[in-house]
Amino acid sequence: MNKEEREERDEWTRMVLSDFGLTEWTVRFRPGMHNEGIVLYDSKEIPITFDVQRPVDYALILHEIAHVLSGKGGHDSIFADKYTMLVRKYMRPKEWGFSGNPGLTTRPKPGQN
Numbered sequence: 001m002n003k004e005e006r007e008e009r010d011e012w013t014r015m016v017l018s019d020f021g022l023t024e025w026t027v028r029f030r031p032g033m034h035n036e037g038i039v040l041y042d043s044k045e046i047p048i049t050f051d052v053q054r055p056v057d058y059a060l061i062l063h064e065i066a067h068v069l070s071g072k073g074g075h076d077s078i079f080a081d082k083y084t085m086l087v088r089k090y091m092r093p094k095e096w097g098f099s100g101n102p103g104l105t106t107r108p109k110p111g112q113n
Ligand SMILES: [Zn+2]
Pocket: 063, 067, 074, 075
């Protein structure tokens, strides 16, 4: 991903956090070998490591934010509901009429898998 894509990612992430009143939370992106993230509830930080060779992993960002919204229950049903809600809100394909979401390009079209 290039600088423009990283800036777009950062802006998008701030928008999602803001939409849920999570303005005290900080997502810190740093380059690494894999895409992975963790939620630090005490310091309200989400360090996310990303592989610079790959496109921005918007699903991973939403995954970590779903953890913030659902608490420390791990991958339980509350987490699943929050994650599903976030995906529905932010990862709708462009042809369905949602704009301003760069996370859409890799999503299959309806009818595909
Ligand atoms: Zn998780």
